[in-house]
Amino acid sequence: MKMINVVILAAIGSLPLHINAKPIQKPLDQVSWNFSGDRFHCQMETPLEFDGNATVLVRSGQQPRVTLKTFQRPYFVDSAWLSINDEPWKKESLSYQWIEGRTRGAEELIFQDSHKIKSLLNKMEKGAWAQVSARYSQHQDVKTWELPAIHFSESLQEMKTCMSNLLPMDYPQAKDNLFHFPLGSSELSLQQKLRIADVASYIHYDDTIGTILIDGHTDDSGNSLNNLGLARERAKAVKAELKKVGVDTKKIQVRAHGQRFPLKANTNESNREQNRRVQVRIVKSDNTGRDQA
Template sequence: MRPHLVLLSLFISLPAAAITFQTRLEKVEWKVDGDIFECRLSQPITDFGSGEFVRRAGEQATFRLKVRERWMGTGSATLLAAAAPWQPGRGDINLGSVSVATGEVPFNSSQDQAGRLLTGLMEGRSPVVRHRARSGNEPVEIRLLPTKFRQAYNDYLTCTAKLLPVNFEQIQKTQVGFPGSGTDLDDMARAKLDIILEYIKADPSVNHIELDGHSDNGGNRLTNRDLSRRRALAVADYLKANGIPEAQIVVRFHGEQYPLVPNKGEANRAKNRRVAISLSRETAPSEAPTTPDTAKPAIAAPAATS
């Protein structure tokens, strides 16, 4: 297709009187940056800000815009994987809506939308956001171009390959189960703890760990309390053996007092035999807990044998 026809086709495809933000083809660049916690693949957009794909540890990517000026009004915008004007016969793919709010990052797409945008870029499609201007009803279009995408995408994949398996929010509250009636860690429990340990060693700001031991109601009150104590200590010992300072660990035990589910049937009782792990970032020791989840128990009875 001749150049003037390409330009004519592009002009016809735009909404009437749209305010359009798009970097000139010869100035398009993709940037890749990140670390073991998050990777970002972005394209600066002239006079607007940037569009970027963000993948956090333990998650798939989302797509978002970062804006310098509030050009877009709030409400629902349309997200497209738009065909290039030089791809005759290929229509735009409507990926649904995104909810636009205020702030530097007005929206984050779903993971599915971002995945389809990345696939579209590999096919020569453009991520496009269509909405309306903040100051009126004029349509606004923000477009990223697929130029130079493949090499940048390879660099992005190199970054994502180094991400941790989880992010902080995914392990901040964790349950380690004891499906049997004992107090020994099984393979599943150790695997969970190994993931937590990997994250803590990578993020030294996480410096406070609370362990709350629980039991089912299968024994008497003192026996159940001691079983919950021994389970919490088993987790604490595993963490300490793998480099976590004892001063960062708080151990509590509650017996049968706070079941996750009613103790009806073996499956439910197994769920209640657990240690709840809470991670936090603290600069000073916290005051004594007062809520049921953090209530400090009385001295436990001598060790039970069942």
């Protein structure tokens, strides 16, 4: 992905570049915001004039983002920004709260400032419009797309309900997790217990999970026999926490490896910290290898 420059602007009238005289905008009677979602994603989408779409998207365990995809841009974008505009029929309509964008490929703009996007959604719910602007690398003009808030609030309510029911993680986030331990310890921290609870939330939802593999490891401190026992205690501690949050222990396999399989050479304390770990892996029973449930 190509990172693009920050654009710092105070109001639409202070743009240092030439902006196309007329922003691209769908006729107001054709504007729609369409909601879709499930336990892993919530999305609002509005079609653009000519082709493409603008999307507000939230995925499990991720921050909200706005994307704009269009096939009308023949050149790569050098910089892009997302702004909130007062309703255009106001006597003095200003643009504010700029969000830096980045490109993905030649056709998609992405905006990921979580705090400002949440503010944008709240303001659009009250009637403000959004506007996406992009400057082309081979031209100094700026193309602008208007995103009117027509029929926005209804879809936003569905979006908010969906977001409140999102699972804390999806399969790519849940399928492989590492939990590290202090020297000689098998106790889980509060943060680790919360992470295990998030993994369990996914396990409860996905009925295609066949096996949960828990592998305990140590560094090379001490003797190998003691390390094998410590690795087992660490793995059992994770199993006990999964059981505590309702995971069926019949699906769990606990294995202890001691110091045999280090992630890094045990040549310094930083590396040893990485080796003192338990790995939790989720294996689907259908063996599809797909990335999401």
